[in-house]
Amino acid sequence: MSRFQFPPSIRSRPVYGTLEPRRGTAHLMVADAEGAEALLDLARAAPEMMAKAHVLYIPAAEGNDLADRLRATGPAQFYVGPSYAASVSRLRKALADAHMGLQIYLAGTEGLIGQAMQEAMSAGYPASAIQTEHRGSVARRVQCVHCKGVTENVSVTPFVCSHCGLNLFVRDHYSRRIAAFQGVCVDAEDPGDVPAQEGLYQ
Amino acid sequence: MTIQFNDETFHDDYTFRNSDWAIQRFPFPFHEDSYMYSVNLEPHLSLRPGSVYEKTFDVDEHYVAEMKDRARVLAEDPLRCQSLPHMTLAGWDLLELIMVSKAREYPDLFELHRDGDRWHWINKPLGIEQKFVFLDETTLPCGPLEYITRQAQGDYALLDQRDDNLWMDAGMVTTQADWSLDFDIGMNFFEWHAPVPMASELGVFQRALKFLLNLQQGAPVRRLNWTMTVNPLLDTSPENYHKWGVQKTALTPENVGSKQHLRVELQTLFRLPRSNALAFPIRCYLIRLEDLVTVPKWGRRLHRVLRDLPEELATYKGFIRNRPMIVEYLSQFDDGTPTSPGVFPD
Numbered sequence: 001m002s003r004f005q006f007p008p009s010i011r012s013r014p015v016y017g018t019l020e021p022r023r024g025t026a027h028l029m030v031a032d033a034e035g036a037e038a039l040l041d042l043a044r045a046a047p048e049m050m051a052k053a054h055v056l057y058i059p060a061a062e063g064n065d066l067a068d069r070l071r072a073t074g075p076a077q078f079y080v081g082p083s084y085a086a087s088v089s090r091l092r093k094a095l096a097d098a099h100m101g102l103q104i105y106l107a108g109t110e111g112l113i114g115q116a117m118q119e120a121m122s123a124g125y126p127a128s129a130i131q132t133e134h135r136g137s138v139a140r141r142v143q144c145v146h147c148k149g150v151t152e153n154v155s156v157t158p159f160v161c162s163h164c165g166l167n168l169f170v171r172d173h174y175s176r177r178i179a180a181f182q183g184v185c186v187d188a189e190d191p192g193d194v195p196a197q198e199g200l201y202q
Numbered sequence: 203m204t205i206q207f208n209d210e211t212f213h214d215d216y217t218f219r220n221s222d223w224a225i226q227r228f229p230f231p232f233h234e235d236s237y238m239y240s241v242n243l244e245p246h247l248s249l250r251p252g253s254v255y256e257k258t259f260d261v262d263e264h265y266v267a268e269m270k271d272r273a274r275v276l277a278e279d280p281l282r283c284q285s286l287p288h289m290t291l292a293g294w295d296l297l298e299l300i301m302v303s304k305a306r307e308y309p310d311l312f313e314l315h316r317d318g319d320r321w322h323w324i325n326k327p328l329g330i331e332q333k334f335v336f337l338d339e340t341t342l343p344c345g346p347l348e349y350i351t352r353q354a355q356g357d358y359a360l361l362d363q364r365d366d367n368l369w370m371d372a373g374m375v376t377t378q379a380d381w382s383l384d385f386d387i388g389m390n391f392f393e394w395h396a397p398v399p400m401a402s403e404l405g406v407f408q409r410a411l412k413f414l415l416n417l418q419q420g421a422p423v424r425r426l427n428w429t430m431t432v433n434p435l436l437d438t439s440p441e442n443y444h445k446w447g448v449q450k451t452a453l454t455p456e457n458v459g460s461k462q463h464l465r466v467e468l469q470t471l472f473r474l475p476r477s478n479a480l481a482f483p484i485r486c487y488l489i490r491l492e493d494l495v496t497v498p499k500w501g502r503r504l505h506r507v508l509r510d511l512p513e514e515l516a517t518y519k520g521f522i523r524n525r526p527m528i529v530e531y532l533s534q535f536d537d538g539t540p541t542s543p544g545v546f547p548d
């Protein structure tokens with residue numbers, strides 16, 4: 001599957017790489033939806049890694065489920081979760097239980113990568129132990145700067161805040177702590193005059 | 203001199219006013235007839251008695267009203283003051299810096315009596331008296347950063363220094379030019395500056411950071427930043443932008459002189475002794491255009507600066523829609539004669 005090339009942006013906006021096998025005492029791999037393809041590539045490049053790998057996979061609500069193919073790579077531990085929210089306590093446990101030398105691989109949507117990254121950083125892992133690769137949807141997690149509510153899977157701008165109902169313009173300014181982009185009221189100066197919706201990278 | 207504190211508001215009925223004294227000492231930010239971002243840092247040394255550059259932390263006629271406004275904003279949104287757990291020591295450092303400076307420079311307004319760790323702070327304008335144990339959080343009504351910045355004009359950011367970068371890990375932010383502490387807390391120098399146009403390309407942030415990483419204790423620096431604000435609203439926060447943004451549309455050729463304000467931030471930077479963090483006070487001064495033009499040099503110069511400002515900057519600073527009206531108004535006060543170098547009135 002072709003990978004999306006994000007246009008150049010501002011310095012707070014995350015950039016993603018390509019997962020590469022690294023030497024480590026253990027490997028923690030977290031993916032959602034098409035992020036599984038990045039893990040499959042990784043397993044193809046270094047099949048021996050999988051015997052030391054713990055894989056957490058969250059298939060998309062709709063779309064093809066790559067769980068069977070991931071399981072076939074023979075990870076030491078394999079979990080399929082119904083949503084990120086349902087999986088996060090397992091992720092935290094895995095991060096807390098791990099020993100020195102853990103390598104972390106995150107793949108899939110920006111929302112998954114950002115939230116798992118935030119967990120890994122607050123568990124004390126250095127950025128150098130974490131690799132990321134974007135695959136699949138380019139939708140964003142967006143925090144409303146007004147009500148602070150986060151709306152998942154935003155792929156258009158402006159959009160209606162799912163919490164307070166304001167019309168929000170989606171900025172590229174990104175907070176790693178919140179794992180979200182910033183949404184700002186688009187019609188504050190001309191109430192009701194909301195620009196036509198367009199795709200994020202249109 | 204003793205200061206006569208104004209009874210005034212920075213919201214709703216906007217009774218804020220500058221006295222002649224405040225107008226004359228306003229920190230006009232333009233030393234020439236044009237403006238572009240630069241690494242405009244200079245030592246924070248005492249300059250010109252009576253000016254805003256004389257004291258470590260300037261106290262003026264707006265002090266009491268600004269502190270009331272801060273309390274009001276905090277009551278509505280406590281997230282405006284936050285401190286990540288490792289920043290408490292930096293908060294104490296800041297408390298010490300402010301208390302010691304104010305007691306020394308304004309002995310008629312503030313007193314600090316220290317007996318080892320046992321401190322006794324008296325703030326006369328706000329009617330506060332507090333005995334506490336330095337470095338013991340349980341002896342203050344709130345954390346040290348919040349405690350002292352509820353009694354000090356301006357916003358405050360505390361920057362942790364690690365990995366050759368500065369991290370905005372604590373702050374008190376209620377008088378900001380449209381940025382969110384709650385969103386930016388935890389970011390590094392390049393991340394929180396990401397939305398600023400043009401400056402990265404000019405290398406401004408690279409050079410500024412390098413300088414700041416080497417800032418020494420006892421050698422604070424300062425710079426000015428500026429923007430334009432309709433009505434004397436201190437809390438131009440993104441959080442409340444959906445409420446105040448519409449005020450920008452209330453500007454007319456008749457009211458632009460009284461409603462449109464030049465907003466100037468006197469920003470200072472101090473290395474803190476125990477935490478090795480940096481303190482970054484951002485002190486906001488507002489002046490309505492009709493007061494500003496009473497200093498002829500300032501009226502002439504502001505007209506030229508705003509007229510010629512690159513569109514990216516006017517857009518970023520949020521006054522692009524009103525620029526033509528503002529420039530038209532100011533043009534009445536520009537007779538085309540040369541202006542003298544420097545920021546002070548002739």
Ligand code: HEM
Binds near residue numbers: 381397
């Ligand atoms: C280390 C303490 C500093 C902090 C905490 C800080 C914080 C900020 C923040 C939060 C913004 C608003 C960005 C946004 O739009 O969201 C900003 C703007 C800016 N900062 Fe800083 N800053 C610091 C130091 C500096 C220094 C030393 C310079 C020197 C060149 C600088 C130059 C600028 C410029 C040019 C802008 C754009 C302002 C405008 O056009 O209104 N900053 N800063």
